Amino acid sequence: MTLLVSAAIMPLVKILEDQLRFRRLKEILVTGSLTLSLALLVMLYRQIPKGGYLEAFLSGFGLPFGVQFYIDRFSIYMSIIFCGIGLLVAIFSYRYMEVDTGLDKYYGLLLTLIAGMVGVAFAGDLFNLYVFWELMCISSYSLVSFRKYRWEAVEAGFKYLVMSTIGSLIALYGISLIYGCFKTVNMHEIAAKLVLIQYKLDFSLTLYLYLAAGLIICGFAVTAALAPFHTWLPDAHPAAPASISAMLSGVVIKTGIYALARILFTVFSTIPSGVAIGVTVHSIPIVDYGFVMIILGVLTITIANIMVLKQRDLKRFLAFSSIVNMGYIASGLGIAAYLLYHYPSQSYGLALIAASGAVLHILNHAVGKALLFLSSGCIVHEAKTRDLVKLEGIGRKMPLTGISSSIGLLHLAGVPPLAGFWSKLMIIWGGLGYFQDLFLLIFTAIIIANSIYAAGYYLWLMQRIMFGKLGSAAEKAHEAPSSMVAPVVILASLCIVLTFLIPWIMSIAKVSVLALIGGG
Amino acid sequence: MDGVAQVQTVYMATVVLLIAVGLYCIISKRELLRIILGIEIMASAINLNFLVMGLGRSGIDALAQSMAVMSMAIGACLAAVALALIVNVFRHYGTTDVRKLRRLRW
Numbered sequence: 001m002t003l004l005v006s007a008a009i010m011p012l013v014k015i016l017e018d019q020l021r022f023r024r025l026k027e028i029l030v031t032g033s034l035t036l037s038l039a040l041l042v043m044l045y046r047q048i049p050k051g052g053y054l055e056a057f058l059s060g061f062g063l064p065f066g067v068q069f070y071i072d073r074f075s076i077y078m079s080i081i082f083c084g085i086g087l088l089v090a091i092f093s094y095r096y097m098e099v100d101t102g103l104d105k106y107y108g109l110l111l112t113l114i115a116g117m118v119g120v121a122f123a124g125d126l127f128n129l130y131v132f133w134e135l136m137c138i139s140s141y142s143l144v145s146f147r148k149y150r151w152e153a154v155e156a157g158f159k160y161l162v163m164s165t166i167g168s169l170i171a172l173y174g175i176s177l178i179y180g181c182f183k184t185v186n187m188h189e190i191a192a193k194l195v196l197i198q199y200k201l202d203f204s205l206t207l208y209l210y211l212a213a214g215l216i217i218c219g220f221a222v223t224a225a226l227a228p229f230h231t232w233l234p235d236a237h238p239a240a241p242a243s244i245s246a247m248l249s250g251v252v253i254k255t256g257i258y259a260l261a262r263i264l265f266t267v268f269s270t271i272p273s274g275v276a277i278g279v280t281v282h283s284i285p286i287v288d289y290g291f292v293m294i295i296l297g298v299l300t301i302t303i304a305n306i307m308v309l310k311q312r313d314l315k316r317f318l319a320f321s322s323i324v325n326m327g328y329i330a331s332g333l334g335i336a337a338y339l340l341y342h343y344p345s346q347s348y349g350l351a352l353i354a355a356s357g358a359v360l361h362i363l364n365h366a367v368g369k370a371l372l373f374l375s376s377g378c379i380v381h382e383a384k385t386r387d388l389v390k391l392e393g394i395g396r397k398m399p400l401t402g403i404s405s406s407i408g409l410l411h412l413a414g415v416p417p418l419a420g421f422w423s424k425l426m427i428i429w430g431g432l433g434y435f436q437d438l439f440l441l442i443f444t445a446i447i448i449a450n451s452i453y454a455a456g457y458y459l460w461l462m463q464r465i466m467f468g469k470l471g472s473a474a475e476k477a478h479e480a481p482s483s484m485v486a487p488v489v490i491l492a493s494l495c496i497v498l499t500f501l502i503p504w505i506m507s508i509a510k511v512s513v514l515a516l517i518g519g520g
Numbered sequence: 521m522d523g524v525a526q527v528q529t530v531y532m533a534t535v536v537l538l539i540a541v542g543l544y545c546i547i548s549k550r551e552l553l554r555i556i557l558g559i560e561i562m563a564s565a566i567n568l569n570f571l572v573m574g575l576g577r578s579g580i581d582a583l584a585q586s587m588a589v590m591s592m593a594i595g596a597c598l599a600a601v602a603l604a605l606i607v608n609v610f611r612h613y614g615t616t617d618v619r620k621l622r623r624l625r626w
Binding site: 127130138141142151152154155162166173177179180183184185 | 539543546552555559562563566569570572573574581583584587590591594597598601602605606608609612613621623
């Protein structure tokens with residue numbers, strides 16, 4: 001398996017650091033293994049049968065004991081995002097992390113972080129998901145506090161550790177409750193058992209299901225940075241090295257939303273029986289989790305939007321805007337689930353649109369936010385400060401970085417025709433499908449208002465970076481080293497390329513969502 | 521309720537109580553080490569929950585036992601990282617009083 005390739009390379013990095021005196025071997029190893037993983041993932045995508053999935057059992061145990069890897073198109077889609085952003089971050093770290101010691105541990109931890117995320121994407125049963133989830137989380141705690149000679153990293157890292165551990169443990173409690181109900185942790189086995197008993201649910205089982213769903217939502221929402229569990233994020237993102245901030249904000253918090261989506265749509269949904277022949281069979285939620293997800297998502301967007309303009313620190317600004325975008329993704333998935341629960345037979349197309357918008361927004365935000373954090377890394381590397389007042393107008397002194405971050409800001413602001421517009425449009429389109437449903441209408445109106453407000457402050461930031469009067473730190477700055485700027489430029493061109501490839505990307509997102517919802 | 525369900529109910533109440541104790545330790549203790557102990561109490565409670573859920577007429581289900589052992593291993597890694605962070609916090613702040621870790625604000 002590809003992710004085992006990633007994980008297995010990691011100890012070699014540590015050994016080779018001492019043995020060989022060849023200077024850049026670690027970076028070459030990391031980049032090589034990430035490229036290999038990416039190639040293998042693309043090959044794996046071609047092997048998945050149409051509308052189906054691959055599965056593999058570790059050590060040949062089989063159900064219900066075996067560790068199952070369940071790979072469908074949604075998993076591959078997320079894994080390609082994780083490995084792609086990871087590869088660009090590794091290239092960026094080539095020059096950015098030069099001043100730090102202990103780089104073997106850094107690259108080893110980066111590889112285990114990516115391996116953990118790919119493992120979460122491929123997990124076929126709940127406990128397997130939890131194991132890889134913890135692998136990812138522990139690597140990220142260590143990476144956030146990597147620069148341990150600064151007080152900020154250590155304090156933020158500790159706060160992140162405590163909050164995220166509580167979240168993971170609460171999610172594990174929910175997982176153990178589900179295990180107790182069904183005596184298996186395999187997600188599809190649980191779904192199959194729910195199909196058999198769906199019309200005979202008694203009170204205690206319903207209570208367990210609701211309780212477990214609530215615990216799992218709260219648990220994974222901590223890492224997915226949904227309000228009110230988001231408070232670790234604005235401290236952890238500025239304190240981490242910029243490449244790790246890009247990883248955290250670009251992909252790690254997406255893993256939270258992915259785990260939430262996978263568990264909710266697979267375990268807590270069922271395929272209705274007695275459907276006529278020829279009708280597309282899709283899954284319907286048993287627990288009304290769409291309601292909760294919409295409320296959480298909209299609360300996240302509103303709270304984070306209010307907090308953004310108070311920030312004077314560039315990376316803290318970007319961290320709050322990450323929280324806003326996670327709210328969009330959660331709202332999109334919530335709208336899809338709400339529609340599937342309340343209007344089961346007539347809202348399938350609309351729910352698909354909303355969920356595809358959310359999934360496409362995962363890609364858009366990963367690309368855009370990684371771009372912004374890496375370019376802020378370039379800026380901080382040159383100007384040695386993160387203060388927005390001092391950094392005004394630095395886009396004119398660092399032209400490549402400035403133009404790339406402007407493209408990224410426009411992309412995230414949802415300015416047409418750049419790609420960020422389309423994903424937000426799809427989410428809002430799904431929400432506005434039913435005018436007689438007052439709940440959806442009000443919350444979609446709040447989402448629209450927040451999108452306009454967010455576009456406002458992204459443009460404000462772009463104006464300050466590019467067109468402001470030169471701040472005190474910006475006067476002495478010059479362009480960052482080329483291997484640091486290269487990933488930034490690659491991501492910016494990816495934003496523009498995504499604009500042209502929108503129909504293709506939309507169909508990929510739709511196919512992924514079909515794998516998530518339709519397959520059950 | 522038969523015997524197994526009665527035992528399960530008692531133990532599940534214990535698990536809830538232990539989680540509450542763990543959360544209380546994390547929220548209201550003043551020293552970093554006691555916060556980590558609170559995390560470990562919560563982890564132990566959830567391991568107990570796994571075992572309790574696997575209770576059957578002929579002992580505990582093997583899957584539950586293997587999950588509990590795996591979860592214990594992960595808890596140990598977590599404790600290691602957390603303790604390393606506490607050492608570093610002490611080097612910076614000179615104290616393990618969590619009320620002194622207030623430099624990061626709005």
